[in-house]
Amino acid sequence: TPLKSEEAIRSAVKNLVEEVHVVDVHTHLFPPNHGKLMLWGIDELLTYHYLVAEYFITAPATITPEKFFALEKQAQADLVWDSLFIQRSPISEACRGVITTLTELGLGELVERRDLNEVRKWFAKQTPEGYVDKVFELAKIKYVLTTNIPFEKKETVHWYPKAKEFDTHRFQTGLRVDQLLTGNWESIKEALDEMGIEHTIEGVKKLLEKWITIMKPKYFMAAVPPTLEFPSDEEMSTYAPSTINSATLLRRVLLPLAEQHHLPIALKFDSVRPINPALREGGDGVVTTKVSTLQKLCLNYPKVKFLATFLARVNQHELCVLANKFGNLHIYGCWWYCNNPSIVEEITRIRVELLGTAFTSQHSDARVLDQLIYKWKHSKAVIGGVLQDMYVKLFHAGWSLTREEIQRDVERLFGGAYEEFMEK
Ligand code: REL
Ligand code: ZN
Incomplete structure (x- = not known):
């Protein structure tokens, strides 16, 4: 049955994008049996190279990159946390990503208290295998490349x-x-x-x-x-x-x-x-x-x-x-410095307008497993918003739409179009 109003369309698109399970066509992740190559947890999140670069814009001259990289991971993470999350608000995309990730993991209360050590204790209780299951489920991932x-x-x-x-x-x-x-x-x-x-x-x-x-x-x-x-x-x-x-x-x-x-x-x-x-x-x-x-x-x-x-x-x-x-x-995707809401929005609009559903709307480029959570949540919010506008325009042009039809398109944009292309 066709969706009857603009509101019904918006809410269907929003929900379908939130719920779709994605194929992440490019990451830098490794499975647990690849040992140290698998990066996960709060200290890896805080020392992601996006955050390290941002940290150095604020760092005192005495902390040179050489000195920083010579420190233990946890000490590096402490510096980033203090500078980017305590001394100022974490409003950049990469910083906000850490907060979204922790919140989605259910650690909102620890974030509220800014209690980094309690966050570390929580991560210490996870196992790599169990954590992969948890993250894939939370981020709604079919599989990653x-x-x-x-x-x-x-x-x-x-x-x-x-x-x-x-x-x-x-x-x-x-x-x-x-x-x-x-x-x-x-x-x-x-x-x-x-x-x-x-x-x-x-x-x-x-x-x-x-x-x-x-x-x-x-x-x-x-x-x-x-x-x-x-x-x-x-x-x-x-x-x-x-x-x-x-x-x-x-x-x-x-x-x-x-x-x-x-x-x-x-x-x-x-x-x-x-x-x-x-x-x-x-x-x-x-x-x-x-x-x-x-x-x-x-x-x-x-x-x-x-x-x-x-x-x-x-x-x-x-x-x-x-x-x-x-x-x-x-x-495929909005890569690295393009993976910011303002640019994802603009790129997605142009792509839909010129290509319909024949492209892959995003990839995470995650290096740290946990990043799947925020990268997909943030991207879906923006892409979902753009799609709402597109379907509403189509509706006003005189085309009726069912939930199933929208679902089919959304699945294409989040992995199906890639799979079709690969099978060509
Ligand atoms: O695959 C690449 O070449 C890049 O995506 C990476 O080298 C880059 O460091 C990545 O983390 C950016 O998102
Ligand atoms: Zn990459």
Whole structure:
């Protein structure tokens, strides 16, 4: 039965978005059996690189990044807490996220008392396994995609020579290959040596094929360095066969492998790393690169599927137009510095207006398990609001809507469209 009024539509959309279980198409999470790589709990939340960067804007000159990072995690967290939550109100998006998370976990009273030590005691009573269940349930997660880097020893020990079981029901893998696009030959060489593979272009292919067999990834993923230009055929033909750089690794390794193994490539554009190295993970910046790099990829490689997200706000409109032209391109999420309510709202409006439901409205990029709770709650509030407006406009245009129809669309925007794209 069609919904009869604007109010009925608004309340149905609000409720359906709140209740939908999401596919989180990009995170940096690990399952419990990956030991220390799984980050969770209050001290990890407080030392998230977004908060550390924010902390340093307020920190006294005596606390340099070197000194800060030399401290124990808990001591780092104490500094962040005192500066960003006690000395001033935690109104930034990253700070508010900590509060939303704790409140949703039922720790509102401890937050009210600003009692960090009691919060720590609560976390100390959780087990990693039990906590994964709790967070997935609270955040309403179907499954997440993880970031798995075959060039990072601390990660690969969990896979090779003997792979640990991966809870693929809730954690699916993504093979992260930034080293190819940055042409980081040093670290590629190390990975080749580890497996006793020769140092050639063919060798890099073999290496990645091994990792495909081991990790069973759903896609390749890489951040695109701002300097990477799509190489022309002419440029490619002038490279000596032995030349190994990002252009050859892209055109002779990554793209052919993606095609052969039917693995989409998820790309992230517009980050520049680092602009302030002292801040470590928090030191990366944003830069506006050319959307046409992606257009050339989509056009020249029609058999390869691309997932893409851009960090620069100004590129969002151009990206939508591109996605409207290429069936082998799927847009996902509002990345990092775009994952702020004001920008999520703007981006979501443009996307719905140009693409309907053929995109993935958000990914969390969570590094700390608990962040799933706030990242999804905050995003859903904004995206849900935008959708309410869209459906009301459609209703006033003369289109009747049922709850089931809205539910179908909402499911697409929070994971279904991604799954349809992956199955294409
Ligand atoms: O996957 C990436 O390249 C980025 O999302 C991360 O490197 C970044 O640090 C992340 O935590 C941002 O949200
Ligand atoms: Zn990420």
